[in-house]
Amino acid sequence: MRGVVWIRRDLRLQDQPALTAACAECDEVIPLFVFDDPLLRARQFGAPCVTFMVSCLDELAAALADQGLALQWRRGDQIEEVLRFVVDVKADVVYWNRDYEPASIHRDWKVQQALMAQGVVVRTFKDHxxxxxxxxxxxxxxxxxxxxxxxxxxxxxxxxxxxPLLPSPVRQRNQRAGGSSPKIALPTAEDLGYQTVPLSIAAxxxxxxxxxxxxxxxxxxxxxxxxxxxxxxxxxxxxxxxxxxxxxxxxxxxxxxxxxxxxxxxxxxxxxxxxxxxxxxxxxxxxxxxFPQVASGPFRSKDGLPRPRPAGAEWTRLYAAWCNGRTGYPLVDAGMKQLNQTGWMHNRVRMVAASFLIKDLRIDWQSGERYFMQQLIDADLAANNGNWQWASATGTDSMPGYRIFNPLLQSRKFDPEGAYIRQYVPELAAVPPDKIHAPHLMTQKEQNLAGCRIGRDYPSPIVDHRQAREEYLALGKQLVMR
Ligand SMILES: Cc1cc2nc3c(=O)[nH]c(=O)nc-3n(C[C@H](O)[C@H](O)[C@H](O)COP(=O)(O)OP(=O)(O)OC[C@H]3O[C@@H](n4cnc5c(N)ncnc54)[C@H](O)[C@@H]3O)c2cc1C
CATH class of the missing domain: 1.25.40.80 (Serine Threonine Protein Phosphatase 5, Tetratricopeptide repeat)
Known part of the structure; x- marks a missing residue:
């Protein structure tokens, strides 16, 4: 029996249900990965995420080859490519591990229907x-x-x-089949239309x-x-x-x-x-x-929550400052710079940065969600959407709408010496610890000593937190009264 294992977000050999089953049940196993062109073109993800994926695939292809399995790859529309491949190699069974994103569920259903209509058996597994x-x-x-x-x-x-954990499937197969397969060349991030970037977390x-x-x-x-x-x-x-x-x-x-x-x-x-x-x-x-609808909108009705700021010049100015880590709030700025430079951001700072965008700047949470997806090395629809909805009080089990992180207090509490801030906002490197969380409060003399002129080297706060908080709460009065 010939089986195709459609590899997706399961780039490993250990404890890999679809691969284990295929190796146990088939005489011949062909692993397949399809680069999803429409998704890559949509630019939902950024270079760190794509570089990480390509690097994982390189290692996986080599590991599979060592075990006698040659990873095949295709590029294009996933549904069309998988169906074409299965026909080309005359597979009897197709194996895959299930995915839970709405678009993936729909894609998998379509592939499954088409394969079954052709008499090809489909076996899917819980894995993620x-x-x-x-x-x-x-x-x-x-x-x-x-x-x-x-x-x-x-x-x-x-x-x-x-x-239970599954045994390494490929070793079993290798014992029967023997030998190793030639290594194949996979596309680089550049081939896929992205830049290859240095990875802050090895793949x-x-x-x-x-x-x-x-x-x-x-x-x-x-x-x-x-x-x-x-x-x-x-x-x-x-x-x-x-x-x-x-x-x-x-x-x-x-x-x-x-x-x-x-x-x-x-x-x-x-x-x-x-x-x-x-x-x-x-x-x-x-x-x-x-609740697949959360992918495109709030889980809860937005009644009682302040309306986000309307689009316009002010929206653009504030959003750009947040994206570029130029808000004048050092913890938020360090987080955004860590994100932009490394593709990763610390969880505590993700929460503070998200709260700041939504509540201090009153920018819609979906703009923040989108930006994170495009920058994060771990960009994941479920975790990202769930956390943004948590921060915006629109989610299932959210932070209350009236709770607003104070970026200054968070900074003092979790980065007391400013070590994190100094690493990612080097213009503040010489600011003393008692001023690092609010550098705009430095006197001219202190600014000169620290080599950091506020307004020139580092911005003044783009909003006043206390005022922004009051405005947010006033706009969402029903929230507080609930
Ligand atoms: C606004 C915002 C956006 C986020 N976007 C993402 C995202 O796109 N992808 C993503 O994987 N995580 C996201 N998170 C969750 C969390 O920040 C990261 O999972 C975590 O920082 C990853 O670091 P770690 O692996 O060292 O976590 P650890 O502390 O070691 O936790 C272990 C694992 O648990 C999971 N995890 C941890 N915290 C959370 C959480 N709050 N929600 C869901 N899973 C969690 C992750 O898979 C993580 O690797 C987001 C959080 C916020 C506040």
Whole structure:
């Protein structure tokens, strides 16, 4: 039997359900990746994300070749290319791991219908999450909209039916088939119309495994505090790996719980807080799959929320300042510069920057969502949309609309010495710690000493936070009264 494994966001060999099944069931296995031209042309993602994907694919192709499997690739419309390929190679079965984005669900349904009409068997698998939306429901069978309830069910399910890790499928196949395949040349980011950029987080399955071990041996030991400090490596930076499936969420949870079971020194609190984040990831994925409308609009009606600022010159000026990290609020600016320079931004700063755009600048959250998608190395529709909706109070389980992050207090609390700010806003490098969070309050003499003239080297605040906060709350009066 000849099987095609349609590889998508599962760029690994370990614990890879579709590949494992194909290798167990077929005499001949052909892995296929299709570069989606319409999606690439739409520019929803940026160079860091595309460079990361291409780099992961290079490593995957080499790893598959070592095991006797030659990755094939096509470029064009995904549906047409997959269907054409299956006919060309005369496959009997097509395997893939399920995706939960609305457009992907629609695409997969179309491919499945067309293949079945041709008599080709289709086998699909859960992979991207530990539990799919249908597996975790409320007592009425509806999707859960509160994270706390979802989390409780998630753990109940984990204890009742812990998903096992799969053995490496290719080794099994290699034992039968023997030999290795010639390595193939894949397109570069340039070939796909993007720039190849230096990666701030190294790509590939081996690196994902290494990073997971590094994190569980070190930073997780003080995750509860460390995860909020943007100046240190306090989090795993595994997000692009989960995004492209170079690491499975199952592997991460098993490995994390394994460190507890082996009686190491890691605290339960730190470890479970980290797993909570993986559960947030699944929570947002199940929201997206159960309520696909969130991809294009708010989950909740916007009643009571202040109207965003209308388009115009002021909108353009404020939005450009936010995108370029020129707001005059050093923590926000450091975050935006980290994003623009590295394709990644610390979670705490993502929350502050999002709140600032929506509530201080009163710019619609979807403009921020779009910008993040275009810049992030871990750009992921479910996580990005879920978090932007959380920040804008339009989501399922959101931050209250009246809660507004104070960028100054956040800065003082989480970057007290300004180490993070200094790294990404070098014009503030010599500003003393007591002024780094509000450099516009420096006297002329202090500005001269720090080599930073406000208004010339670094901007004055583009809005006054206290005033912007009051305006926002006044405009959304019903919100506060609720
Ligand atoms: C406005 C905004 C936009 C965001 N956009 C994205 C995005 O496009 N892609 C993305 O992967 N994450 C996004 N996040 C969530 C979060 O910021 C990143 O997942 C996290 O910073 C990645 O760093 P890490 O891998 O070191 O996380 P860790 O702290 O090590 O967490 C482990 C994993 O849990 C998941 N996770 C952590 N926090 C969250 C969260 N709040 N929501 C969902 N999953 C989470 C990630 O997969 C992460 O890799 C966004 C957050 C905000 C506030």
């Amino acid at each position: 999450v530990v539990f799919e939306a249908e597996e975790i429901r409320g007592s009425t069978g509806d999707p859960l909209q509160r994270y706390s309830a979802y989390r409780a069910r998630w753990w109940t399910k984990w204890h009742a039916a812990t998903p 590939g399955e081996k690196e994902a495994q290494r990073r997971l071990r590094w994190f569980l041996d070190g930073p997780v030991h003080r995750y509860v505090e460390g995860r909020n400090i943007p100046a240190i490596d306090g989090t795993s930076k595994l997000s692009p790996h989960f995004r492209f499936g170079t690491l499975s969420a199952r592997t991460a949870v098993h490995a994390a719980l394994g460190t507890l079971a082996t009686g190491g020194s890691v605290s339960r609190r730190d470890l479970l807080t980290w797993i909570d984040e993986l559960i947030w990831r699944e929570f947002f994925l199940q929201i997206l799959s159960a």
